[in-house]
Amino acid sequence: MRYSQYFIPTVKEIPADAEVISHILMLRAGMIRKVAAGIYNYLPLGLRSIRKVEQIIREEMNRAGALELLMPVTTPAELWQESGRWEKYGKELLRFRDRKEAEFCMGPTHEETVTDIVRREVRSYRQLPLNLYQVQTKFRDEIRPRFGLMRGREFIMKDAYSFDVDGAAADISYEKMFNAYRRIFQRCGLNYRAVEADTGSIGGSSSHEFMVLADSGEDAIVSCSGCDYAANMEKAEAKQVVVTDGAEPLPLERVATPEKRSIQEVSAFLDAATSSVVKSLVFLADDKPVLALLRGDHELNEIKLKNVLGCETLELAPDAAVEKVTGAPVGFAGPVGLSIRIVADQTVAGMKNFIVGGNDRDLHLKNANLGRDFSVELFADIRNVVPGDACPRCNGGVMEIWRGIEVGHVFKLGTKYSESLKATYLDAAGKEQVIFMGCYGIGVGRSVAACIEQNHDADGIIFPIPIAPFHCIISALNPKDEAVMAAAEQIYNELTAAGVETLLDDRDERPGSKFKDADLIGIPLRIVVGNKNLVNGNVELKQRRGGAVELLPIADAMAKVRQTVAEALAQ
RNA sequence: CGGGGCGUAGCGCAGCCUGGUAGCGCACUAGACUGGGGGUCUAGUGGUCGCAAGUUCGAAUCUUGUCGCCCCGACCA
Numbered sequence: 001m002r003y004s005q006y007f008i009p010t011v012k013e014i015p016a017d018a019e020v021i022s023h024i025l026m027l028r029a030g031m032i033r034k035v036a037a038g039i040y041n042y043l044p045l046g047l048r049s050i051r052k053v054e055q056i057i058r059e060e061m062n063r064a065g066a067l068e069l070l071m072p073v074t075t076p077a078e079l080w081q082e083s084g085r086w087e088k089y090g091k092e093l094l095r096f097r098d099r100k101e102a103e104f105c106m107g108p109t110h111e112e113t114v115t116d117i118v119r120r121e122v123r124s125y126r127q128l129p130l131n132l133y134q135v136q137t138k139f140r141d142e143i144r145p146r147f148g149l150m151r152g153r154e155f156i157m158k159d160a161y162s163f164d165v166d167g168a169a170a171d172i173s174y175e176k177m178f179n180a181y182r183r184i185f186q187r188c189g190l191n192y193r194a195v196e197a198d199t200g201s202i203g204g205s206s207s208h209e210f211m212v213l214a215d216s217g218e219d220a221i222v223s224c225s226g227c228d229y230a231a232n233m234e235k236a237e238a239k240q241v242v243v244t245d246g247a248e249p250l251p252l253e254r255v256a257t258p259e260k261r262s263i264q265e266v267s268a269f270l271d272a273a274t275s276s277v278v279k280s281l282v283f284l285a286d287d288k289p290v291l292a293l294l295r296g297d298h299e300l301n302e303i304k305l306k307n308v309l310g311c312e313t314l315e316l317a318p319d320a321a322v323e324k325v326t327g328a329p330v331g332f333a334g335p336v337g338l339s340i341r342i343v344a345d346q347t348v349a350g351m352k353n354f355i356v357g358g359n360d361r362d363l364h365l366k367n368a369n370l371g372r373d374f375s376v377e378l379f380a381d382i383r384n385v386v387p388g389d390a391c392p393r394c395n396g397g398v399m400e401i402w403r404g405i406e407v408g409h410v411f412k413l414g415t416k417y418s419e420s421l422k423a424t425y426l427d428a429a430g431k432e433q434v435i436f437m438g439c440y441g442i443g444v445g446r447s448v449a450a451c452i453e454q455n456h457d458a459d460g461i462i463f464p465i466p467i468a469p470f471h472c473i474i475s476a477l478n479p480k481d482e483a484v485m486a487a488a489e490q491i492y493n494e495l496t497a498a499g500v501e502t503l504l505d506d507r508d509e510r511p512g513s514k515f516k517d518a519d520l521i522g523i524p525l526r527i528v529v530g531n532k533n534l535v536n537g538n539v540e541l542k543q544r545r546g547g548a549v550e551l552l553p554i555a556d557a558m559a560k561v562r563q564t565v566a567e568a569l570a571q
Numbered sequence: 572c573g574g575g576g577c578g579u580a581g582c583g584c585a586g587c588c589u590g591g592u593a594g595c596g597c598a599c600u601a602g603a604c605u606g607g608g609g610g611u612c613u614a615g616u617g618g619u620c621g622c623a624a625g626u627u628c629g630a631a632u633c634u635u636g637u638c639g640c641c642c643c644g645a646c647c648a
Contacts (some may be wrong), residue, residue, distance in 0.1 A: 012597065012609065013583050017641050037640065092647070109648075143572085143646055197648090207648080316645090409648065441648080459608095477607060512608040519608090530607060540607090 001470070003505040008045050010517050020216045022452035023148030025461050029521045031469075038145025038153030042445075045521060048469035049448045050156060054135050056187045056466065057158045057442060064180040066131040066160050071113045073137055077103035079112040083420045094141045106139035111417045111439060114161045118435065119423035125165050128425060128435070129173055133160030135444065149445035150405065151218070156445050162438040165427065167205075167414070170436035174206065174412055177440045181210055181408050187571060188447060189464025191454055193404065195221050196231040198303050206412045210442075211404030212450035221404045222385045226397025234303040236385045236399070237392040238346075245352040250367040252336075257364045261331025263296040266364055270355060273297075277355040278348055278368070280333040282322045285311040289325045291335055293344035293376065295351065298383040308343060308380045332357040335374040336365055344376040345383045405450040406443070413437040452522075455545075461522025462545045465568035470503040472561050473523040475514045477530035479506050487539070487554060488529040494558055500565050519544065524568075525561050 009030040017034075018024040026032045031046025042050060058068065077095070080086035086093075086105075094106040107113065114132055122128065138157045145153050162173035178194070185192045190212050197209040209232055211221050220233035231237070260269045267274045277296030282289055283305065290309065294300055306314040319330050325340060326333045334357030335342050353367040370376065391397035418424070418435040427433050448467065455462045465471055472495060476488035485506070492504040503523060505514050511530075518526050528540040533551060541557045542549045552560065 009581095011582065016577090016583065019642080034640095090647085111648095140647085144642095144644095146641085209648095411648065413648095439648080475607095510606060510608085510610065512606095512610080515608045517609085528607075532607070 001503050003473075003503055004507050006045075006503070007043065008517070008521060009043070010520055018148065020147045020150065020453070021456055022150065022216075022449040025452055025456055025520070025522075026148055026449065029461055031521075032149065038142055038151070040149065040152060040154075040445075045469045046448070049463070049467050050444055052467040052469075053188060053444050053447050054156075054158070057135065057184055057444070060180045060184045060187070061133050061158070061160060063183075064131070064176045066133045066162075066177075066180075068134060069117075069132050070134050070136060071107070071110050071117075073107055073139065074104050075107045075110075075113055077105060079116055079421075080105060083112050083115075083417060085112070092140050092142065094139050108138055108140040109439075109441075110134070110136075110159055111161065111413070111437075112421065115417045115421045115423050115437070118163050119418075119421055122163065122423070122425055122435070125425050125427050125433075128163055128165050129169055130163040131160060131173060131177075132163075133158060133440075147216070147218075147449070149449040152445065155443060158442040158444060160440040162440070163418075163423075164436045164438075165425070165433065167436055170412060170414075170438055174410060174438050177410050177438065178208065181410060181440070181442070184442065185210055185212075185407065185447075188451060188467055189455070190407070190447070190451055192407070193221060193223060193230050193402075195223070195404075196235050197409070198232070198235040198307075205414070208410050209404075209406050210408035210410075211402075212407050212447075212454060213402050214405050214450060214453040215403050216453055217403035217405040219404050219406055220384075221402050222399050223402065224391040224394060224397040225400055226391060227394035229391055229393040229397070232404075233384055233401075234301065238381050238383055238385050239390040239392040240346050240381065241390060242346060242350040244350040247352045249369045249372060250353050252368060252373055253366040254358060255364050255366055256362055257332075258362045260362075260364070261329075266355065267296060270364070270366070272355060276351075276353075278335075278351065280335055280357050282317040282325055282333055283314055284317050284321060285309045285314050285341075287313070288341075289317060289321065290341045290343060291325075291333070291338060292382060293335060293342065293348050294383055295345065295347045296355075298345060298347065298386065301382055301384045304380070305343070305382045308378065308382055326357070326359045328357070328359050328361055328363070332360060332363055334359050334365060334368070335376070336368060338374070342374065342376045343378045343380060343382065346379045346381055347383065348376075349379045405446065405453065407447045407450050408440075408442045410440045411438060413439055456522075459516070460520035463522040463524055465524045465565055468522065468524050469501075470523050471501045471565045472525040472527065473503045473505055473518045475505045475511070475518060475526060475528045477511050477514070477528060479508055481531050484529050484531055484534055487534055491527060491529065491539070491554060491558055495561060498558075498562050500561055525564060527557055527561065 011028045015027045018027055030043055032040045034040055097103055135158045139154050142153050145151055164170040164173050192210050192212045194208050194210050197207040222236035223230040260266045263274050263277050267277050274296040279294045279296050281292045322330050356365050356368045358365045385399050387401050389399040415434045418437055423435045424432050452461050474488050474492055476484055478484045492502055495502045524544050526542045537553050538551050539554055539557050541552055
């Protein structure tokens with residue numbers, strides 16, 4: 001491709017509304033342009049990278065035995081009503097009517113549609129297992145789209161659905177997908193972790209998220225320094241270590257703490273460690289008040305609390321409810337004298353003589369003790385893991401915390417959708433059975449963005465060869481010089497014929513502009529053809545990553561490019 | 572949905588407080604010079620100041636409404 005004939009609108013200045021580096025660079029490199037909040041045009045250069053990722057996905061999905069199909073973006077409401085999600089999904093589901101006033105939605109995911117296909121066509125165990133996937137545009141009307149392709153409303157997703165005769169067979173399908181995902185993200189050149197994830201409202205026995213490690217990631221993930229345990233923050237278990245403080249209980253003491261509401265303020269005011277304070281949080285679980293207790297330096301994990309309570313809805317109580325329950329303004333809640341359900345983190349079980357809120361304005365209590373001053377209905381793991389916690393799986397390992405970008409998610413669904421949508425088959429005995437399902441998603445655009453988060457420098461993107469829009473760029477420095485152009489075109493033609501995707505920068509621009517653009521758009525290899533070196537028969541070969549420069553005869557440079565690309569694509 | 576902020580040329584911004592008919596940098600067009608890390612000079616193109624109503628002799632500027640966008644929070648396979 002000749003640069004002069006191509007369309008790469010690069011931008012020097014940093015766009016005002018871009019926050020993270022991948023968003024900034026994708027805009028600056030002319031890969032994407034915003035159309036509306038969370039909705040983007042994919043320009044030619046951006047599309048090439050997207051297609052590369054899609055291609056890798058297709059190859060690995062096919063290798064794993066999955067079959068590609070394509071389902072419509074538009075989904076009739078009936079299917080969603082049948083699964084019960086028309087009511088449950090909420091505002092994220094974009095709904096609309098056609099001219100006949102029939103209701104539809106833009107598919108945010110396709111369990112309903114794909115299950116409908118399978119229930120119509122699959123009758124016998126002989127037709128299973130089946131794994132169907134598509135690469136397709138999804139729409140989720142996110143409350144707050146942000147970070148460019150990282151969290152858009154309209155986005156490209158690969159979604160796959162497996163159908164099996166029973167749980168054991170579904171486990172095999174899951175395993176296959178898990179391994180396919182490992183290959184996919186490895187081939188994309190991503191530094192990622194597969195972590196255990198909470199199954200959330202969807203239920204099921206197992207779920208893993210594939211997280212690309214990046215400081216800008218929206219999710220916190222936890223991993224062990226000593227073993228391969230890794231989980232996202234929602235799911236990560238805090239090891240149950242109840243260290244019992246051997247101190248003798250001291251008499252309960254009322255202390256005035258005027259205007260001291262937060263743990264920080266209270267502990268500073270009373271000259272005590274935050275870990276000697278017990279934090280009391282009032283929640284509404286299915287609209288009934290519950291008090292959650294945590295050590296002052298710990299954070300509550302709402303998912304864990306919700307699972308422990310077994311409730312449908314859980315929300316932090318609004319101020320008015322807190323005042324009603326405790327009889328005090330927010331900031332002075334405590335367990336002593338309260339008659340609502342009290343759940344405490346297991347760490348609290350070993351504490352003695354701690355500080356709690358006094359359930360009255362400007363009042364806290366010192367030397368509170370379990371059993372004597374109040375009782376707890378249940379001790380459980382309801383806090384977030386903190387760095388340095390002991391590993392729940394191995395001896396000696398400590399937990400580390402990272403930020404990650406969720407690029408893939410694999411899920412055992414069980415029979416949730418097959419039951420509600422009645423997807424069944426006849427087994428060998430002629431008995432009707434419910435199909436076991438799994439679902440597997442990959443954010444395609446998000447994978448490209450995540451890759452850029454991991455691969456960039458002050459000058460721009462540094463694409464790994466497998467997903468770079470082009471493998472090699474030839475910068476012809478003096479396009480008006482016939483010898484230079486002839487050499488550049490010769491290299492271009494030979495590399496292209498050899499299967500190297502090459503961009504020939506034949507623009508009448510100054511060298512500086514060409515170098516800046518080449519760096520910005522992140523082409524892994526650059527051959528510079530200039531009259532200065534060409535008189536000696538040489539060209540310059542520069543690696544985008546690391547910046548290594550070699551002066552080589554033309555044939556050697558081409559051979560090296562071919563070899564580098566071949567090696568990168570061969571895994 | 573709560574809190575904060577922003578809409579002025581393709582992009583990034585100033586002007587607004589204290590009303591007087593719009594400016595800077597980049598980009599773009601033409602020419603000349605230049606030619607290995609976003610070069611220089613000259614001459615240009617381009618804006619009903621998000622939209623609507625109001626106040627006023629006069630509104631980018633003040634008021635109200637509205638739409639859009641961004642950030643923080645809550646929300647979220």
